[in-house]
Amino acid sequence: MTEAATAYLASVGTALPGDPVDNAVLGKLLGVSEEWIDIFVGTRSRYFGRDLGTGEVRWSLADLCAQAAAEALESAALEAPDIEFLILSTTTPDTLLPTTASQVADRLGLDYLPVYQLQAGCSGAVQALDLGRTLIASGRRAGLVVGGDVTHRHLDFNRDLARIPTDELVNYLLFGDGAGAAVLTAEPLGEQVAVRGVLNSLTGLGRPAGQTVDWYGLTDRDQDRPLLREDYKAIEEQVPVMAVEIFWELLEQVGWQVEDLDHLLPPQLSERMTTRIVERLAVPGVHEVSCVGETGNTGNALPFLQLARLLPDLRSGQRALAVTVESSKWIKAGFALEKV
């Protein structure tokens, strides 16, 4: 890769709606003990864009993504006319059309530029980064990559929660709402973090989905098939293995040694899973940057939330590696950063 093709992270912005919902509040709503959440999931708090009492949606995905993106623009000291593309990844768009990506562009005052929306899960932010890096390499000067998810269509706190089977109940404990964004630039600006490598690879040929996020339409809205399905057994088995592979593959791609690494951004499925994966990776002396314990699994927002925590600690010359696994159709993803 030539120097001209390097994309830089100039800034990151994040948006988490309202006040955190802790396990005491959530446990009460779901009729499970706080301790049970703590033992099985480990997540301590999360945020929801809806009012849990009334069900009113107070933050749409576009609200959160626009807030995060505006913060990223502001931090980078760039303005709307400087932005030459926008890529948004999500599992849960507000509407199918217009895309949430184009709604966010509108909120930001962006016009006459390519806008992409990627339908993706936990690997979405990396897919967006990958595409953004390609656009920078093709001559664009600056663009926004955005990721976010909201749960209000897929988690119903107003139903009779006492009667949900445990494997479905887990979804209520795992997920949260949020968004993140980063400004990518062709020249080192703002935080001046070079994107040294990106891994984005579908590896699920012939394998059943580990996670399904479904939706209903006019013809099937009366069915009661669950909208969220997870094969937790497969996830627990596969994700740590894939994470280790991603880690080494990325290191090899950028030609770094393990000792070169200062920070690690591990997969954020849940606090428990993350701990297990980090233990398994066993990289000595590396600083772990995680957020899932405080934010829950926010899907497409996660890598941005991790980046927001990383940046204040990332010093010039330091290197960071992010690993993420999308267990839907088994996508390996990750990226390698170096602050110049």
Add this chain to the structure above:
Amino acid sequence: MGGIAIVGLDCAFPGAPDAEAYWDLLMRGGESVGEVPPQRWEADELPDTVPESARAGINRGGFVAGADGFDNDFFALSPREAAAMDPQQRLLLQCAWRALEDSGQAPGALAGTDTGVFVGVMGGEWGRLRMGDPSRVTPQLGAGSAAGMTANRISYHLNLTGPSLAVDTACSSSLVAVHLAANALLAGECDTALAGGVNLVLTPALGLMYSQLGLGSPDGRCKPFSADADGIGRSDGLGLVVLRRLEDAVADGQRIYAVIRGSAVNQDGRSNGVTAPNRWSQQKVLEAAYRRAGVTADKITFVEAHGTGTALGDAIECAALGGVHAVPRKKTCAVGSVKGNIGHTEGAAGIAGLIKVALALHHRIVPASRHADRENAQLRLAERGLRLLKSPMRLPAGEILAGVSSIGMGGTNAHMVLAGPPRTPRRAARPAGETEPVGVFTVTGDTPDALRRNLADQAEAFARRPRGGAASLGFSSNRVKTGLPYRFAVAARDTTELAERLRQAAAHGIDAGTPAHRSWTRPVVAFVYTGQGSQYPAMTAGLYRDSAAYRHFLGEADAALTRHTGRSTRELILRGDEAGYDTGDAQTALFAVGYALTRTLGELGIQPAAVLGHSLGEYAAAVAAGALDLDQAAELVAARAELMRNLPAGGGMLAVGAGPEALAELLAAEPTLALAAVNSPADSVLSGPLDALDRAALRLAGRGLRTRRLDVTRAFHSPRMAPVATGLRELADGLRPATPRLPMASSRYGRLLHDEPLDAAYWAGQATDPVLFGAALTALATEVAPTHLVEIGPRPTLLPLARRAGLAPGTEHLHPVPGPEADGRQLAELVATLYRAGLDPEWAALYPAEYRTVERLRPYVFSAENRYWSRRADRATTPAPVERPVTPVSTPVAAPVEQTEDPVLAAVIDAVVTVGQYRPDRVLASTRFYEDLGFDSVMIMQLKDVVQDALPHLGEVSIRQLLPALRSVGTLADFLRELALARVS
């Protein structure tokens, strides 16, 4: 490279009441041509000689909505004068205010500067309509009809003393005006210039002329460079840009839309006819402009052409452009003309093009040229290095150069070269993870209604934005949106909160039932310093985190104290040790907090008019009053702290809900007890040994009196403090305190200090004597009459006490740190409160440097309630009555008019109403001639005549006699009444 920066702009064009709407219209490729409104002329008014084929075109055009509305009260202009003013003057005056706001400053801040005003204007239609009949001429109408007054009014009302002139070069007037303004800036004639133009189509006359010349479009629409181009459609328009020399704009952190790199103006000279365009002169003006800008034609990305859409005009302009642009180049030069959207705005045509180009460079996208899809092949654009912009063009990164052309019917051509704004960011990127500071957002208006209107407008603008920080917006509003009489201010951390609070204020009153704040005076603020007992772990930590000023001054106090204590008081405070402070640490810590708060408020422009300290609080108060410097006070406090720490523990204090009289008997029976403080007539504190205090508590409880043991381990302010007094007297022996610069109420004496020095003896006695807080505060309130009391300390203790006891009645109580949760927000709210009350803070001190950037805010929204345009009066063939404002239908008629039994006052009110055509309810005895009614010398002359007619028994009154009485309507009536009496006797 130098240049002239466009730092602000405002405009109104048909279908686009402001710059935002103008851009939207252009990007949509919209068109805003329609039928002439009947207010201008009736479609059937055209002479019978006009051929049927031309009638529709003459009766169509682009017309700005609400051209009759004018907020004359805002500019203190009488209705009579407003009604006599050419609406071009009226609208441009409002436009000037908004454009200056857009440039990131309060227009009032430019008063008295050499700011220049350059206005292109070619229409004298108002004057022809109004002055045609000599019997109707008035002084107001004379000034109201003069073209030069379009510029001079702006200079007058905003008090701008630089060059002020109107330019008429027909349709190139406004671009020539901008050219002259840029030259004036470069020549150092002025440091800021307003430049632009105005055009309102009031009569069909010019349309008839175009038609007769074969230049009028049959459908009233300009179709520039189109195969369908068939002539001109006339339009309204007005626009102004605010110009600065580029280096000044950059140095002042102003936002820049675009930079004028060079411009040129020339003349056709003796061409084919006085109104015929000349290809060679047009080419020369392009060449001259590029030469001055130091650029070559191949570097020009796009040109906003004059492009009137007449077959000949388009052909000649393209030939001239081609003569310059048909050079080897990477890409052809894009060409377009805004006239396809809004029509030909004549005197304002150049500014319409210039603002379009400035916005295009700002947004980095050039709107398409309407009607370009039917390109006129005869123009041979491609071989001339040109292409017509058929769709919007996103501009690539890097420097972009663009041109604007404007051509006058009489042969005066102008061309201007612009570049995009400088690429260097106006501020540094902000580090990740930083919390956004709290800002104070300010809005002002000339009336409560105006304030509400503008609050609602700002709220709506912020509600549309993604949630984000509000600090820079606050800073910008402090710069731009201050200066009008009715004030609003609110603290907010993000735009969502800000939008909500503005909306609430607009909808429900500024705060709890107060419609709006108008302060005639500045607030008088007294600082009241707390003493021991108010401390708690990590006090003021939130403020320390949020306020750079507080961090700095706590550091100063810490350094001064550390020299004497040997350890950091700041760390002692901030580490938040739950065990709290011993008596020594509590004193140094409270002194440090008191000092740092005082200085922080001082940085914000909040200076006390008087100070008062309670016990230990007197030290920080003495520093604030200038009696002690920081080092003197720090040494004394450190010594006092050490001496008290070294006293054997034992003894305590008991607060009693009673005054000293009720305690006299008890004190006589318990000689070891001392009266330590009289905080109010019903709040005292006893000091002494614990067993005696216990007995006292029992006895007082028996009398039904409330008591409370204070959390102290010594019997302060009692004879047991004698060793401290001795120690202080010895230490401070050489102390030479200064005379306080401010009134200081002494809680030792219970009154204001007179000539007593705050020397060793004072501080020694202060440790043993009772604290006479209640008496001191009462004395301060009586003699200084503060409007606001600000408690200086880590939480409110004295102010609640004062409120309970009814001390200093009528004062508003404020606290910068109302408790352990306090952070920068409460300080910001205190500043907001005092601003509403009339204080003008040093706003910059509220914001960290990286947030002191000027963001564009929506400009002021003027009232459109008053409308001044009556056609019947315009065209009346019989001698018309005096020019009258048109009362809006929606205005409730006859609001309560001041009823008066006094015939002289009634006559004066009648005369004033007649002279200015005011609504009668606006003229009261208290109404001021100059400030409220905008009286000038012409009106005074007229007033004299009307008054003499109304009160014939007065006889002749000279202007000289009248002038001193012209303060308010009431003072004039008083004067006339006395004059009448004198003449009768």
